[in-house]
Amino acid sequence: MRVELEQAGCVVVPMSEHDLLEVVEIEETTGLSQWGWEAYxxxxxxxxxxxxxxxxxxxxxxxxxxxxxxxxxxxxxDELHVNNIGVWPESRRRGVGGALLWAALEAGARRGAVEAVLEVRAGNLPAQMMYERFGFRVVGERKGYYREPVEDAKIMTRRLATAA
Ligand SMILES: CC(C)(COP(=O)(O)OP(=O)(O)OC[C@H]1O[C@@H](n2cnc3c(N)ncnc32)[C@H](O)[C@@H]1OP(=O)(O)O)[C@@H](O)C(=O)NCCC(=O)NCCS
Structure with a gap:
């Protein structure tokens, strides 16, 4: 799997162990749920x-x-759960987040998932806009789902194309 994003000067490829230090750095500096190196x-x-x-x-x-x-x-x-997505601030609004999301949806569909689901902070409007742009809709919420700071989650889903 390889998706060229020439305008943003990058290519979407599978993650390797060599990427993990920077992945964790992105996670720590962009307010994402903290997994840490070992978990990744x-x-x-x-x-x-x-x-x-x-x-x-x-x-x-x-x-x-x-x-x-x-x-x-x-x-x-048969469900693809999107856990974390993050883009360095200087690379945002160039299609990187959308390309990563789309590539993950395609990979999920190819491997038999029929629906994608995710939680997003209720106040995270940029991410919600991106998910809506890619066909996700709010189907519910989880009260107090997030910590530091405590915040509700919106649950968003979208159907995935099936191979048939
Ligand atoms: C959310 C995030 C991943 C988006 O990444 P990105 O590379 O900027 O996204 P894209 O450039 O592909 O944007 C795709 C679309 O999403 C929407 N969007 C993205 N950022 C937006 C913003 N700040 N305001 C409004 N809409 C936005 C737009 O519709 C955009 O399309 P457009 O630029 O053609 O208008 C990025 O802002 C980020 O890393 N945020 C911090 C971490 C985070 O919140 N992750 C999500 C956790 S659930």
Whole structure:
């Protein structure tokens, strides 16, 4: 799997162990649910994991960053659960998040998932806009789902195209 994003200067490819230090850095600095290195490392070995990065063609000269962003999702039976998606601030609004999301949805559909589901902070409007743009709709909420700070989650889902 390889999706070129020439305008954003990167390519979407499967995540490898070498990406994990920067993935964790993105996670820690963009307000995402904190998994940490060990959890991502363990996840990489799981067959049901869908983990992708947007790798820059050349590392950013100013900060050495080799990635633009990443997504971590997992297939549970016929459902693709999107756990975390993050893009470095300087790479946002160039289609990176959308490309990562789309690639994960396609990977999930190819592997038999018929629905994608995710939780998002009720106040995270940029992410909600992106999910809506990619066909997700709010189907419910979970009160007090998030910690630090405590916040409700919106549950969003979308159907996935089936191979048939
Ligand atoms: C949410 C996030 C991943 C989006 O990444 P991105 O690379 O900027 O997304 P894209 O450029 O592909 O945007 C796709 C679409 O989403 C919507 N969108 C994204 N960011 C938006 C914003 N700040 N305001 C309004 N709409 C936005 C737009 O419709 C956009 O399309 P457009 O630029 O053509 O209008 C990024 O803002 C991020 O990392 N945020 C912090 C981490 C986070 O909140 N993750 C989600 C946890 S559930």
């Amino acid at each position: 490392r363990a996840e990489l070995d799981k067959q049901e994991a869908v983990m992708l990065v947007a790798r820059r063609y050349t590392p950013d000269a100013s900060n050495g960053r080799g990635l633009a962003g990443y997504i971590a999702a997992r297939i549970n039976a």
